[in-house]
Amino acid sequence: MSNETKRVYDARSKYPDRGKVAENSFNPLSVVIKNLETSLLLLASKEEPVLQVVLSHLSEFARKQDENILELKQQLLLESLVDKELFIDAESVIVRRFALFLITAILDNTELGEYDTEKTTALLDVAFRFYLKENDEFCIEYLTYIVNLCLRDPKVAQSIVENIEFLEKFKNIFISSDNPDTVFNSIEALHKILQVQSAEEMLEFTTLPGFPVDRIVCELTNEFLEIRLAAIKVLKTLLADTSDDSVFEPLHRCFFVLQQLVKAFCLDPKAPDALGIIEVLATALRSEKMTKLFFEQNLFDQMVENLKEIMDNLPPEVVCAIISIFAEAAKYQKYLPRIHKANITDMFIKCLMKSKQEPAPFVIMGIIRLIAHPEALRAFVAEYENGALSRLISLFRAPDVSIKTREQSAELIGSLLVNSFRVTAEQLMELNIAESLTITLKQGLSELSIDLILSLLAIIESLADNDEYRTIIGENTALTEQIAQLLMRSYAHSILVHNIFRCLCTIIDEQPVREVLLENYIISSMKRALKSLSNLVKTAVTNFILQTTRFNEFVDAYIDRGILEVLMLFQKHAFCVSTWGPAIESILSKCPTMKFCIRNYLGFTDITAGKDFYVSKRKFEDFRCFQNILRHDCSPLEAVLVVNFDRPTALEEDVVCVPTYCLHDVDNAGDQKWVYCKRPADDKLPEYLEALNETLALNGLVENPDKIRRSIDFENVAKRSKIIAEAVNSVMGEDIKILDINTTEECSRHTVRCHLEHLRLTYHTNFIPIGAVHSGCQFERAILFKCFADQIGLPCTLQRSVDGRMLYNEVPLPLEVDKDIHCDQKTLKFMPWRMLRPTHIVDLMYNIGELYPMQSRQALQYLRLY
Template identity: 70%
Template structure:
């Protein structure tokens, strides 16, 4: 076999033609680009070097001035970037950074509201995709800024919350990123998301295991101010809820956030973000759990120590802002002693006195809460000498002060009136508080808030507890006038109407107040309140009526000006108002005339003495008809008997003179002028009463002893009833024959009717004084019996029969029932009149003075029912 050797070098006989290769290849081109349009066209290039060069020049152009960015917008740079998907697929990270930078610059100068919905959706779609797949730190920074800007639109924020994959990446970036700009924009984005969520959605969002709450808390002490401010905004929103289901449920997290906030404040109490730190800390301390940690871990002492060290150099505004945290902790009484010992009360007083015209609302709120501590209250009262109370009065009076501060000032004064009434009330009266309240209430709604007005009304109520102060308030007539006019304008607010009526009840005892109220349309206000749809308003006004029926002028107004009419007609609409019925009865109990017309009876407690008592022989189905007869100058068809013991001669002002040309001509000589009177004089009734008293004295049947004046002595009821019945019989027995109870014959009603007709002719009217009636049957006699019984203190009723033609009287007598302790004389002897029940009918016609048990045969015979 021959040996084969390997060739080391082989000569090449054929070489490639380089000239031809160069002719086929595209050589490098250097072109001078001087227009922006041309540069934007080059963004369609596939060459990285071209894209890098163009982006570099465009970014340099954009950085020079803001107007250049606007020029880029005009040249559709935003649309070009969206068309190219912001170069999301570029492998060169520098190109992606350039594209995102320019995108952010364009978006910074674009109002999201001006963009078309399709454009916004395109930006978000690309941004979401970019954010999910990007890992470069700078790109994520730009994307975070882009998302933060897009979140200005609430719809975008809602979309991020619903995109769970994006949200997970977003929270992971916050938790792990070390880029300050990324952290800042991400935390800002979290705040925008929280703002569009409801309480339930926020709770669900922030309690997820991967929510970066701890990272946000840590950033409170970041060295970058923007990050600190962003973190503080998020925490301020979250710390509103520190309940058992919130992100701050763990105690260690609560302590962590308090510690971070206190640390951040103590490092620089005068820092640019000190106010924001205090606001967040104050929000946290609204929770009792947070406040407990704040005191137990001596964070309170740490704050106070740094505050005292800096207090001389801190501005007044900053100093008063810092103590807002103490206004929150003062809400919890268990810490007030410790706070007062730390001179917090003095800090509040200093801010109150030094701020002009008024301090922040929380300063007065803090003082109000500190007043629950006795030592703090004494310290506040001592400040009265320095004008503290005067300052509070000027605050709630001044329209230039914000309404919340005015509300707190008025509420604080009420708190002082509760805790230190003597000092506070005396000082307020020295400051002319009636005049101050008048000018303040005069500002009216809507310049005053409802809460402020309520506090002012409470001040009036508190001062009116003292009789001397109430007199001063009542004599200041403009104050009552303003309250009455405020009532007329307040019916849109039921709680305000309720409190105005309650306030008026406290000062209505003063004569000036009553006069002003009746002059300032209180009647129309009452009518409107009675027709209100609010049960609260109807309860308030009926209670006011109950309180004011003690005064005759109000009774007259209620009857004559339609209040009683409204009460009667609207009863079916007031079934939920417990004071509606009592208000009616309260009016009627003071006016026996209207009560008898409406109820057709008078009870034991309905006394006819001391006033005119009118009884018509006609029974009215509608009491307003009789009311019109009494009010208007007309004469009824039936006689109206008038009872009055105190008018011996008619008042000249009550006489209605009839002109002579209205009288019928007569051939006879003499004076034909005459007059009539609806309130006639009655000189006879006093004489009957005097005769009755003499008879009672002869028999030793005087009025009940003073010690049992409000009770009844049953031993002499029958005897006194007998004597009164005989007096009535003697007076009204002219031309009437005596009949037997068992007979079916009626009394001579014709004789009585003729007698009344004669009296109407004599008095020229149907209004006849009862004392001149000398011929009467059951009707007239029952009225006189009731009138005389009321004068001597004998309990009796006056009842009208169903047909309206007959009146009768009933008296209370114990029924002798064996072994019935409830009817025992000893039991009933001192029973109040209001608890008595009628038991016997009084016979005034047949067996005069006899008492017939109710439902007995004799009683039914007397009433002609048997």
């Protein structure tokens, strides 16, 4: 340590001249300013006392009236304060408070669209930095309010999530703040942030460490109504996420929020925020975990007991709103007995029946869920006497009722038809439900929703399960017409088109329905559906075709009006529609003429009896050419053979007279008119069939008619085939020379050609009845053989050769193999015809009636392939 001593006082020889310093210093200046623009210039001062005085005056000026604030806005005070960063660095807390107050006053009188996103972002950037540095409670309150107002811009609210440092302090202040305004604006700001986030973003944001969800839940019982309402809004958003990863994943937090909600409601069910509490509680109970806690922790019983005491004193709107809680809880069937036992079912029925206004959708939704419980179902069915169903019908048909309520009403009727069909259906038919459905569907897609229409269609489907009710619905042609018209306008909604076709399938058995559909452009709608890009729509329309080919009028419409054409031309674009091919076959199986034209083949199940069967000598590559020949008044170059057993005389409307002036170089001597007919009469064919049946009877080969469709007489297949072949030969053997099968000489084709030419001249057309053909080779004989076989129940095919010049017939004649059950005649006897396979070719030209195994030398020789 130094030995030198320190002196406390040193004598001075010189002293400053204080008088001189005072003379040179700047004295305080007081100036009276009466102009706003001039006072704003003082904001550029670096003297905090000056800033304090100016900002104080501006604050007093702003408090006087709103017009003053508008004047401050016009003077760009907000922009000026932002440029000066709201005096963040001012040492005087009063300066900072006044600056923030003026900003809040201006923002309070600013609409959302007055400032663009850039200006709002600039203000928020300053506010964020201010917020991070500031500790003054009043400044924090102002800053929270500013942030809350700026977040009205969704773009700004989206970007705030990236400011992690700000959010961290924001959460800490919110959790610890006792300032009601800070708490309120913090909750409001959080709500705006959550609103602009997607589900994934919100999940990530709310599960961050320290997210103040517990503080929000606590504010449900805050003494200030505004804070309670703000907390309710945020909780409703958070509770909408019912996943296991949400912020309410911990059980203790789930129980806490349920407990707080029940407590807040029970404290004052008449409070202004009571409806909000109910809505949040109903949202929470959408989660099974929440519902389980609600019942297991006796919160349900607590609410029910509280309601019993105050129910009579609650306003009706509150009572019906409370039901939304139980409507959500009723989603889980295991709690239905407890809900019904607590007389909640009666509350639902009362709100539905006694409400003067339309009931809320959740009232009807709750009944839909409750009727899964038998006791609740019986209680509601008992209300039919008091007009429950008529109330529901009036709701879904009224255009002024909210669409959600209408949807739920129709869905409830559908559910009642499922759970209590007999009583409900009887009541609905007494109320003329078909008329109500017609009136509702007539309103069109502009007034109805997809869900409502689907529910109405479901009602029709349920009622149509009963034959008596289906007949009544089918007689209401206006309803069918509205469904058909609706289908034409519904192709923007594939699910709706699918359900309309499904509904039509349930009522198509009624004759009036079929007539109305064919008159109301159902074919045009089906063409559009077949060309749709939606596989669901294409599947629906092809299923409809499969269901309607039972009716001849639909089959004719499908062929004549282009449905078959679309099905054939668009096959390669429908590889994902499994019913496309069956739809084609379903049409063709009912029309052997078109099937043979397209497939050049008729199988065992393709029966030619019952309608005209046309076969052209010419093979068409495009079936539409032959279709045009049949559809329009024109004659083909080649002969067309017509088979019909039921028309011995031509119908007068089918006979066409040729005017005299159309005939050139024709001998018109006598009174005979020149007429032709595309559906000629055939008086010979029934005679041939009668003679054939007599021959079969003489040989004991006429089967019991009851067994023809169920079994096959394999033992007599060959015998019956030979008799039919001989009958065909006797009819078409005129001037035909019988040749040996081994010869290379052709049969008398020229004779047949001349004979057909003579018939064309006789009938004045190329459409020739098969009974008039007396000279025929393989082509003509195969047609007659197939037609005779179909008449007597012999399985037989008709096949055209590759070159198209020859037709031949095949029959099934399985060879019995010892100890092989699959070839046992007792087993095969009852085999369906569609499972049979052709095994032998019938010889109609050389060895009449002989059967040649397929691929044998004789079969190939018969087909002139050997």
